[in-house]
Amino acid sequence: MDPGVKGSIPFFGIYMNLVQPRLSRGLRDLLPEDTLARQHMIDVVRRVYERYGFVPVTTPAVEYLDVLSGSGGQEIQQSIFVVQNPEKEQLGLRFDHTVPLARVIAQYKELPKPFRRYTIGPVWRADKPGPGRFREFMQFDIDSVGIASELADTEIICVICDSMEALGISRYQVRFSSRRVLNLLLAYASLTPERAADVFRVIDKLEKIGRAKVRMEMTSGYIDESGDKIPGLGLSAEQVEQIERFLAIQSPRRMDVVQHLHATFCSVPGADD
Numbered sequence: 001m002d003p004g005v006k007g008s009i010p011f012f013g014i015y016m017n018l019v020q021p022r023l024s025r026g027l028r029d030l031l032p033e034d035t036l037a038r039q040h041m042i043d044v045v046r047r048v049y050e051r052y053g054f055v056p057v058t059t060p061a062v063e064y065l066d067v068l069s070g071s072g073g074q075e076i077q078q079s080i081f082v083v084q085n086p087e088k089e090q091l092g093l094r095f096d097h098t099v100p101l102a103r104v105i106a107q108y109k110e111l112p113k114p115f116r117r118y119t120i121g122p123v124w125r126a127d128k129p130g131p132g133r134f135r136e137f138m139q140f141d142i143d144s145v146g147i148a149s150e151l152a153d154t155e156i157i158c159v160i161c162d163s164m165e166a167l168g169i170s171r172y173q174v175r176f177s178s179r180r181v182l183n184l185l186l187a188y189a190s191l192t193p194e195r196a197a198d199v200f201r202v203i204d205k206l207e208k209i210g211r212a213k214v215r216m217e218m219t220s221g222y223i224d225e226s227g228d229k230i231p232g233l234g235l236s237a238e239q240v241e242q243i244e245r246f247l248a249i250q251s252p253r254r255m256d257v258v259q260h261l262h263a264t265f266c267s268v269p270g271a272d273d
Contacts, residue, residue, distance in 0.1 A: 026127075026135030038138065041167060042120055045140055048163045049118040052155065054142055057117045059100035061124075065090040067103055076197070079125040081135075093124040097141035105145055113146030128228070184265045189242040191235075198233055199243075206247065215240055 023029065030038060046056075062083060069077045069092070081093040094100055097119040105111065119141045129135055142159055144152040157174055164172045186196055202217045209217075213230075216222040218240050221232030235243075249260040 026129030028134060044166050045163045046120065048159060048166050049142060052159050054116045054118040057104065057119055059104065059119070061093055062091045063094055063100060063103065065092045068092045068094065068099055079127050081124050081126050095125050096123055097121070097139055101143055115145040118142045181261065184268050185243065185246050187268045188246070188265055189239045191239065202233065203247070215244070218243065
């Protein structure tokens with residue numbers, strides 16, 4: 001091979017002698033086989049989204065830091081990759097597609113409502129990397145803005161199911177939560193709305209870290225397996241007990257769950273609305 005041609009073996013040999021080839025923790029390369037598989041998945045899911053009438057929106061990977069951090073809880077703010085542009089402005093890499101969507105809706109007031117959009121692209125989080133957990137990953141996001149009907153939520157679930165089946169996945173489970181029920185939990189445990197993001201973030205870890213560690217993270221915190229300090233939320237023992245009473249409500253029968261929820265939240269104002 002001609003050594004004067006860019007990309008020749010001597011060129012790469014010189015490069016490797018000057019710079020050690022390596023990746024930052026939590027990042028990965030996708031070689032051809034994995035890249036093609038990912039692109040196939042994106043193409044299949046995109047067709048499902050567009051069949052339902054969702055339209056694509058693309059936003060920059062970088063947003064102003066105050067735009068990103070203003071909507072997240074403590075853990076989200078700590079997981080933002082902070083960067084700086086030549087003008088010395090504080091910026092950050094997006095950690096999801098929802099915050100950029102909120103900015104787009106606020107910035108482009110002429111957008112028609114309802115506005116039904118999808119976004120497929122990478123996001124970045126400065127979390128501790130581990131098995132199957134990366135700091136850069138692909139996120140598929142669909143939202144309907146300006147629709148009050150619960151039919152919008154039903155449609156999103158249908159899109160998810162059709163996407164899974166279009167990918168040839170026949171065994172899957174769709175889980176969804178009710179913000180109204182979660183708001184009742186906040187009132188039941190005497191928690192302010194400002195604490196919602198952090199409390200729900202810890203609850204979301206239940207299956208991952210178990211009930212005991214969730215309890216510790218809600219109170220004083222704990223030391224994880226790698227020796228890192230996981231800070232606690234400072235909730236009282238009574239508040240944690242009330243949250244655990246809610247988490248214990250489980251049944252394969254929907255009416256049993258409804259009855260248990262009613263019995264638990266019957267003293268909360270507005271629970272019967």
